[in-house]
Amino acid sequence: MHREPLITLLQEHTPADATEQAMTQATIAFVRTYPNCFDRSLLIGHVTGSAWIVSPDREQVLLIHHRKLDRWLQPGGHADGDPDVAAVALREAQEETGLTSLKRIGAGIFDVDVHEIPLRKxxxxxxxxxxxxxxxxxxxxxxxxxxxxTNIQWxxxxxxxxxxxxxxxxRMLRKKVVN
Incomplete structure (x- = not known):
């Protein structure tokens, strides 16, 4: 089943704290419950993929200023049916930043978060x-x-x-980033 690789990654993920642990468990339950969890047409919620981008020396992080949300965030976006969430994160990061040098670090998940997106139109x-x-x-x-x-900056x-x-x-800023 196309959801199993993500469930495995989620089960192998080591959360940073109790909050992330709870969100990881909630995400596992959500993915198991909704076969269409990767589709934005699922209006109660859906899986998204994001990229936490660091410089080679690990001293800098790349953030984007999101136009609609008016906040500094990591690049990311909707899976639009694609169950390969790491590929979604890479695609979204490339689209939003224009960077071609992006290289994934590690095989696992870096962070899991569940957050509400406000009503819009x-x-x-x-x-x-x-x-x-x-x-x-x-x-x-x-x-x-x-x-x-509206802006991209290290x-x-x-x-x-x-x-x-x-x-x-x-939470992501507190995590120790290693090779």
């Missing part, structure tokens, strides 16, 4: 079961353009912490 409020993967990119590569974002971990009050982002 005719789309009801819903949950994103966001699966995050770790990537490295060339710090010197030029960014592309995307109409989904930040030191300390500077990134000052840009957000999102526990989701702060």
């Amino acid at each position: 005719n789309v009801p409020a819903h949950l994103h079961y966001d699966i995050r993967f770790l990537f490295e990119a060339d710090f010197m590569e030029a960014f592309g353009n995307s109409n989904e974002i 930040f030191s971990v300390e500077k990134a912490k000052s840009l957000t009050d999102s526990e989701s982002i702060l």
